[in-house]
Amino acid sequence: LFRMENGSLPPKTEGFVSRMALNDNKAGMEGLDRDKINKIIMETSKGSKFYENELKREQQVNQRIEMMLQKEQITEQQLKKAQAQVERMVAELEESRDLTRAIVHVDMDAFYAAVEMRDCPELKDKPMAVGSMSMLSTSNYLARKYGVRAAMPGFIAKKLCPHLVIVPTNFDKYRAVSNEIREIFTDYDPGFMPVSLDEAYLDFTEHVEKRQSWPESLRTRRYRASTTTTGEESGKLAQEAAPGTPDLSPVLFEDSPSSSSNSEDAGDAFEIFGTSVEEAVREMRFRIEQKTMLTASAGIAPNMMLAKVCSDKNKPNGQYRLPPTREAVMEFVCDLPVRKVSGVGKVSEKLLSALGISSCSHLGQKMALLSLLFSETSWHHFLQVSLGLGSAFIPRHEERKSMSTERTFKEMSAVEEQLSLCHELCEDLANDLKKEGLKGKTVTLKLKNVNFEVKTRALTLPYPVATADEIFTVAKDLLKTERDNESPQPLRLRLMGVRVSAFVSSDHKKPLQRSIVGFLNSGRGESGSSQRAKQQHLKENSQLSSSSQIWPLGCQRARAKRLQLQAAAASTTQQAGLGTSPPPVSGKTDASGRCPDGGSPALVCPICLLSQDDDDLGMFNRHVDLCLN
DNA sequence: ACGCGAAGGACCC
């Protein structure tokens, strides 16, 4: 039953749910008493419904591992063949390796906690976390010493650290700060990609190019206390009524390097930054700190995947640059634990660990096997990671795909109560949808019972909905179906959520009318980065036309898919207004969502770049598929 | 063989 060939599998303590154990993967948790912390976590959780559910899921993963290990008995020939395949692809990927970009990942340090500490000096020397008794969003570094961290329920955190101060989240405030730092990001890459309020990817390549010819004056940044600003700063600093405190950032950690230490009298103090990427990034972080009194960490690397890992390396308040050479990349990736890679979570880590894989070099060594055990997308991703590859350009920000709202509460079994809650959720959601002028055809109801089992029930309509009543009509139906399903037993809920997706690009959403080629050519940025966009376009296109069969194929498909969807969305745009007076919802509405549009712009094939005269989407799709083959 | 909708999960912050 347990074939732990290399002692990698069960951590002997049966009943120990590894899913629940402390996750000391992240920064700020070096050298703390893991065993003691895990013991407390376990004791506090034991016997709870949550714990039971985690146990169940853990066992499911274990079964998955069993099945995988069964399959591992693969013939040598198969493995050889797979190995050859892998090697071919490695060669191909190697050829496409792009080390010319300077991708930066910026990440604010303990963001929410840092903001709260900044605004409440009493908190600075106390272990604190942001969130509630039931869930913490993040903790400061003092609290992390106790094992208190994000995604940990507050009541457990209190056991670990009785003096922990828990501050409720204040999203509006974080959003405001986020806007401030994003203004700075724009100066370095107007096409930057926000990941969350406190995190973003930037492409510094062009900024650094320009920077080479900049005079010192443009690279001079003043400390906060001064009221005048340097050239590029354009008076942004002025409007922030400085509290005048000479000591700026909150004390996040005892040994804070305090980057502002080199000039004691913050009067007219300034700093001149160099022209390298590192200097540029340092400057950006400096500006963030001056502007917000909060620190950020950053990673610099040839692609997004690596940049993300790098930003964690010298956190907090630090940065790390991975040189753009194949050697440096391979060395960096060699001992990198797979878990550090974004996208590899607890489950993947465990699955891989069962195969004796914990570092990225292991990943490379066992690639042939992985290609036989995992789905194509999965092992392709693994392969990329093992080679230190990732996206060398930052994708244009895409439209949102769904919008939802959900709420957790204490057990709720009464039908009327559930209905009124459902209605409330629909109202909230409708409100949010309205803010972005969105209408979607799919409504999804999410339910979590008191045993933490989650269910989703969805229905797709032939027309888009947006108002509370429209959504509620569907949602309450889904709820009723589910209730009937459980027949005599009531639904004992602890969470309910409503989601709307399958958006039909709502009319007045201005430009999006562009043809596909327009979309391609414009890339993500506007005029400013036109040459880059063009270059990017060419790159992508050559990648597409190289009729290589393996890895890039996946890209092509995904890409073509997106483009087809884009076209679909564009062609639907015209008749979006028709959804204003929908037929009454009666259970399964089954009309065909045909859209007999008039006068959509001629579609242009993204592959051959030839305009397709017929405006029939089906024909267009077939054409694109043809082009791909 | 495809495309799509539904349901369930993994993951991220």
Place this chain on the structure above:
DNA sequence: AGCCAGGGTCCTTCGCTT
């Protein structure tokens, strides 16, 4: 006292229609 969030994206699998 107190028993684990909420907002997303993407992937996989399955059943059905084309």
